[in-house]
Amino acid sequence: MIGQDRRCAADTSAVIHVDCASHVYPDGSVGLHEMCFSVRKGEVVVVCGANGSGKSTLIEHLNGTLVPADGRIEVHGQRVDDERRRELWRTVGVVFQDADTQLFAPTVLEDVAFGPVNLGLVPAEARREALAALEAVGAAELVEKIPAYMSGGQKRLAAIAGVLAMHPEVIAFDEPTSDLDPIHAGRIESLIRELRRQGTLALVLSTHDLDLAARIADRVCIVRAGSVIAEGTPREIFYDQALLTASGLVEPGIVRIWRALSPEGDGAPEPRPVTEEELITALRERAGGISNMYHSETQV
Numbered sequence: 049m050i051g052q053d054r055r056c057a058a059d060t061s062a063v064i065h066v067d068c069a070s071h072v073y074p075d076g077s078v079g080l081h082e083m084c085f086s087v088r089k090g091e092v093v094v095v096c097g098a099n100g101s102g103k104s105t106l107i108e109h110l111n112g113t114l115v116p117a118d119g120r121i122e123v124h125g126q127r128v129d130d131e132r133r134r135e136l137w138r139t140v141g142v143v144f145q146d147a148d149t150q151l152f153a154p155t156v157l158e159d160v161a162f163g164p165v166n167l168g169l170v171p172a173e174a175r176r177e178a179l180a181a182l183e184a185v186g187a188a189e190l191v192e193k194i195p196a197y198m199s200g201g202q203k204r205l206a207a208i209a210g211v212l213a214m215h216p217e218v219i220a221f222d223e224p225t226s227d228l229d230p231i232h233a234g235r236i237e238s239l240i241r242e243l244r245r246q247g248t249l250a251l252v253l254s255t256h257d258l259d260l261a262a263r264i265a266d267r268v269c270i271v272r273a274g275s276v277i278a279e280g281t282p283r284e285i286f287y288d289q290a291l292l293t294a295s296g297l298v299e300p301g302i303v304r305i306w307r308a309l310s311p312e313g314d315g316a317p318e319p320r321p322v323t324e325e326e327l328i329t330a331l332r333e334r335a336g337g338i339s340n341m342y343h344s345e346t347q348v
Contacts, residue, residue, distance in 0.1 A: 056084035063089050063217050063250050069119030071105060079105035081274035090247040094261040095254045097271035098296030103254035107222045112136040141211030145223040147203035151195035156206045163214040181213035185239055201232025220252040240264055258300040262286055262322040270295050282322045302327050
């Protein structure tokens with residue numbers, strides 16, 4: 049409730065913890081309502097919700113772009129006050145949905161090097177960090193490009209490189225593949241998968257694309273009306289049809305296929321796949337079981 053400083057359950061392992069935060073925009077619309085959220089080192093947390101559910105508002109609170117009217121943001125257990133808020137960008141990097149809000153320098157190299165320069169690096173060191181970050185995202189060819197003339201996918205890669213160059217502990221992506229063609233969306237997803245494999249960063253993604261979430265999430269948080277109303281593994285969340293319907297979401301394609309192929313009245317039996325690979329494995333195992341049953345019956 050606005051006006052109270054309530055507390056969520058403590059999460060001592062969290063890099064960043066949103067503790068019962070509320071935020072109201074100037075027009076009176078509620079962005080967050082007693083939001084409890086955390087992310088731990090090395091995990092990928094995907095925040096899913098319909099448009100207007102509070103996903104982007106949450107992302108903007110993670111690096112201090114917005115501050116809660118009530119509640120608190122904690123980094124490594126320390127409350128973020130006005131002083132720490134100015135330093136929060138060192139810990140949490142945000143890749144916004146609109147890359148144009150992040151790219152402002154004359155060239156990509158200068159843009160990506162801007163963050164390291166602000167961290168205190170001399171220009172030569174900042175350039176090395178920028179080049180390494182562009183190489184890491186597979187966009188070394190963009191070094192001398194003018195951001196205004198690049199495609200949406202190229203801008204998104206440059207924006208991610210700008211965040212990576214500052215070596216944050218958490219990277220938050222707001223709708224990272226929205227409005228991208230399949231090729232660039234695939235490149236962004238592959239990059240996120242590689243960052244996940246390395247396991248050194250905490251990654252937060254906001255999206256209403258549940259198929260993407262099913263492929264990359266360790267933990268899924270469902271947001272509605274500015275609050276997390278459920279969280280769990282993709283398998284736990286995406287087979288809860290009532291939850292998704294109430295949240296204005298549609299089951300991932302793999303879940304719908306598995307339900308359709310399941311015996312009538314059986315709902316969604318185990319193993320409840322959520323990725324293409326899991327679905328193929330499950331169907332092969334089912335086909336093998338049917339084949340074995342057939343051979344057993346013919347030998348009787």
